[in-house]
Amino acid sequence: MDLKSLLSDVHEILADVDAGKGFDSLSNQEIYAPSIQVDRRNVYFILHHKNEKGYVEKSLVVYENRLTAGDFEARESMEDVDSTLLVGDLNEKNNVALAKRFAWIRPVSRRNYKYSFGLGDRLGNASNAHLRLFKNRGILPVLAQQSIRELMLMHRTNTDVFLSASWAVFEEGFDYGWGADGDHVKTEYEVDYAVKVGCSMITLDCTEVINNEAVNLSDEELDQRFNELDEDQKKYFNDTYLNKTFKVGDSEVHFTKHDLEESVLTFYDAILFAAQIYRDYVVPYNLDFEISMDETPYQTTNPNHYFFANELHRRGITPVTMAPRFYGEFQKAIDYIGDKDRFERELVVHEAIAEHFGYRLSIHSGSDKLSVYEIIGRVAKNGWHVKTAGTNWLEACRVIAHKDPKLMVEMYTYAYEHLDDVKNFYVFNAQTDGKAPKPETINEENVLSVLSDDDGRQVMHTMYGSLMNLKHNYHYVFRDKFWDVLKKNQDLYDRFLNIHIAEHIDLLQGKYKSKEEALDALEPKTDISKEY
Numbered sequence: 001m002d003l004k005s006l007l008s009d010v011h012e013i014l015a016d017v018d019a020g021k022g023f024d025s026l027s028n029q030e031i032y033a034p035s036i037q038v039d040r041r042n043v044y045f046i047l048h049h050k051n052e053k054g055y056v057e058k059s060l061v062v063y064e065n066r067l068t069a070g071d072f073e074a075r076e077s078m079e080d081v082d083s084t085l086l087v088g089d090l091n092e093k094n095n096v097a098l099a100k101r102f103a104w105i106r107p108v109s110r111r112n113y114k115y116s117f118g119l120g121d122r123l124g125n126a127s128n129a130h131l132r133l134f135k136n137r138g139i140l141p142v143l144a145q146q147s148i149r150e151l152m153l154m155h156r157t158n159t160d161v162f163l164s165a166s167w168a169v170f171e172e173g174f175d176y177g178w179g180a181d182g183d184h185v186k187t188e189y190e191v192d193y194a195v196k197v198g199c200s201m202i203t204l205d206c207t208e209v210i211n212n213e214a215v216n217l218s219d220e221e222l223d224q225r226f227n228e229l230d231e232d233q234k235k236y237f238n239d240t241y242l243n244k245t246f247k248v249g250d251s252e253v254h255f256t257k258h259d260l261e262e263s264v265l266t267f268y269d270a271i272l273f274a275a276q277i278y279r280d281y282v283v284p285y286n287l288d289f290e291i292s293m294d295e296t297p298y299q300t301t302n303p304n305h306y307f308f309a310n311e312l313h314r315r316g317i318t319p320v321t322m323a324p325r326f327y328g329e330f331q332k333a334i335d336y337i338g339d340k341d342r343f344e345r346e347l348v349v350h351e352a353i354a355e356h357f358g359y360r361l362s363i364h365s366g367s368d369k370l371s372v373y374e375i376i377g378r379v380a381k382n383g384w385h386v387k388t389a390g391t392n393w394l395e396a397c398r399v400i401a402h403k404d405p406k407l408m409v410e411m412y413t414y415a416y417e418h419l420d421d422v423k424n425f426y427v428f429n430a431q432t433d434g435k436a437p438k439p440e441t442i443n444e445e446n447v448l449s450v451l452s453d454d455d456g457r458q459v460m461h462t463m464y465g466s467l468m469n470l471k472h473n474y475h476y477v478f479r480d481k482f483w484d485v486l487k488k489n490q491d492l493y494d495r496f497l498n499i500h501i502a503e504h505i506d507l508l509q510g511k512y513k514s515k516e517e518a519l520d521a522l523e524p525k526t527d528i529s530k531e532y
């Protein structure tokens, strides 16, 4: 690296600051201008250098008083008067050093934000595009959001997820605030893991402690099971809820005997677990707390939701968000399935319950649900948290389908033929309905169509781990080729991400009133891949 030339770049930046100029005409165009930070006479920025392979290599440049510059790990450096100019990697040590200087590269709670959006980035290279889209939108992006399931299947660590998000925040100069979610944590071990990495939020997934048998019991069986409880428990539950109607906003929630007994037998274990995690982790670490029950096989009724929220409230617990399992199907990678009118009617009551107890609703598997975002945006007046994740991975697959269709055909074929790999991790239509495009019908000319087919999308959405970690003779079968294509086409990936997530938030924020209107406005009318 030509350090003398970099030193003149630093002096040019300082001169621009003194002259009150911006950084839009710097001599060195490898300086990524949004990353420039100037603090007194100290200067920090990220360099983008395109190497011979066509990959963008990123380096951190720091010009800081020599008495403190030792916090950073330099690849190379030089002294200049009382300062040190150094060039380093975007690694954990340098991220920690920067966080001492810029607190906003550390995640914050969603507590003070009305709108927040989960952007699970399975590959670790989507956050820059996301941040450029979220600037000035008034939505807190939860950039670091990978479930334990995704970490395990992708062979990633939460540290990697956290750092790739934090570096993107610095690089884009995004000081509005961002979140890091220990997503779908189910045990104390997983909660502790998320906390110790530095997550600002946990999504406590109660699936394992929710009793799903209760919902299938007859009234007699339910009553028999309920009457096995301690006398004082039964007295409390009956006195508090039986045949009671609770007013929440303009709505009401009524508890029949069935509602009460089903709610207790289904959720009381989960309530006690959530209360314990709250006591042992949320309070001590001042965590942003989300409770999710969206991956249970049965819908969360309005009485179920009220019961859960009220029992938390009695214990002095108010989550930031709660994720019931709403009416209808919120499956991975495809639009909402169900009666939208009934979805809206019940969402209104769920929203009233959330407002009554002081939290927001969280919409899980929120990606691609374009047909109900207008409803959610309009009904959730208290604000919303929408969580997407695998949908960004599919936009990376879109780059592959455009730039290396042969590779995409091979990946889809493998995913289709090995779909059983994920049968213990996900539940989706493509596993059973036999509608996914058959590999023998897919070729280099039509492989892109897989990403606009519901079942094809679900096959690719869930098989990310199998695809990226498959080896033959100790070599990765797809991973290295996948990354080679993606790194050479990061700009195209960023463009696809921007279009795709804009469709989500423009509908949620009411810019467009229907899925059709949003797609017509945002979906390219030509093959934009040819521009890259």
Ligand SMILES: O=C(O)[C@@H](O)[C@H](O)[C@H](O)C(=O)CO
Pocket (backbone or CB within 6 Å): 120, 145, 146, 147, 149, 150, 183, 184, 363, 364, 365, 366, 367, 387, 388, 389, 390
């Ligand atoms: O695949 C996963 O485990 C995640 O994408 C998870 O489903 C996601 O974080 C979520 O809950 C919202 O889509």
